[in-house]
Amino acid sequence: MASLPPVLSSALATSLTAQKQLLKPNKRLDDAVANCARNNIPPIAMGPSQGSFLSILCKLMKAQSVLEIGTLGGYSTIWFAESVPGVHVTSIEFNPTHRDVALENTKGLDNVDIRLGAALDVLPKLADEVKVFDFVFIDADWDEQQQYFDWAVRMTRKGGCVYVDNVVRQLMESEEGGLSSSM
Ligand SMILES: C[S@@+](CC[C@H](N)C(=O)[O-])C[C@H]1O[C@@H](n2cnc3c(N)ncnc32)[C@H](O)[C@@H]1O
Numbered sequence: 001m002a003s004l005p006p007v008l009s010s011a012l013a014t015s016l017t018a019q020k021q022l023l024k025p026n027k028r029l030d031d032a033v034a035n036c037a038r039n040n041i042p043p044i045a046m047g048p049s050q051g052s053f054l055s056i057l058c059k060l061m062k063a064q065s066v067l068e069i070g071t072l073g074g075y076s077t078i079w080f081a082e083s084v085p086g087v088h089v090t091s092i093e094f095n096p097t098h099r100d101v102a103l104e105n106t107k108g109l110d111n112v113d114i115r116l117g118a119a120l121d122v123l124p125k126l127a128d129e130v131k132v133f134d135f136v137f138i139d140a141d142w143d144e145q146q147q148y149f150d151w152a153v154r155m156t157r158k159g160g161c162v163y164v165d166n167v168v169r170q171l172m173e174s175e176e177g178g179l180s181s182s183m
Contacts, residue, residue: 019049028078032105036073039101045072046139046165051079054137054163058083061161063134067126068092069119069148070140074102080137081109090126094118120144123151132157139165
């Protein structure tokens with residue numbers, strides 16, 4: 001996969017610094033980032049402004065149930081878990097190391113349930129257990145995206161939200177030289 005054009009990488013780095021200055025400090029999130037680095041978890045979690053944006057979306061919807069596909073170290077999971085009073089977050093992760101670090105990072109949050117397994121194995125079981133979710137966040141394996149999306153549509157309540165991460169970025173990286181003519 002091609003990397004981002006330098007101008008975009010530089011803009012992303014600058015925006016990350018700006019985001020940290022603008023948002024309220026959150027010790028749990030900061031500790032999670034540090035713990036992920038200590039455990040060599042790849043630095044591919046969402047940024048603070050995206051976490052804040054998703055949290056606002058959940059607040060606007062008064063979401064009470066969130067499904068996340070792709071936990072990593074639990075950074076986005078924490079944003080969802082702290083978004084709305086009473087919300088419950090179910091998150092799916094197939095890498096045991098990532099799952100273990102996510103469990104450390106979400107310790108004490110009793111509204112988080114992290115399921116270990118491949119998303120396409122876990123989703124059918126979850127669909128049998130839980131009726132529907134208010135909000136589904138897809139952030140795992142791009143090659144299975146269409147199948148995640150089909151499950152998400154099936155498992156999201158009417159009027160709920162399915163949010164697919166990295167769509168624009170994927171389009172940018174999908175053709176040689178960066179920007180795609182199909183954008
Ligand atoms: C981009 S990271 C998730 C980032 C996280 N949502 C955040 O922003 O903090 C993608 C995660 O999905 C996991 N993953 C990839 N394929 C998967 C699959 N088929 N089933 C479950 N998890 C998967 C990876 O191990 C990785 O931890």
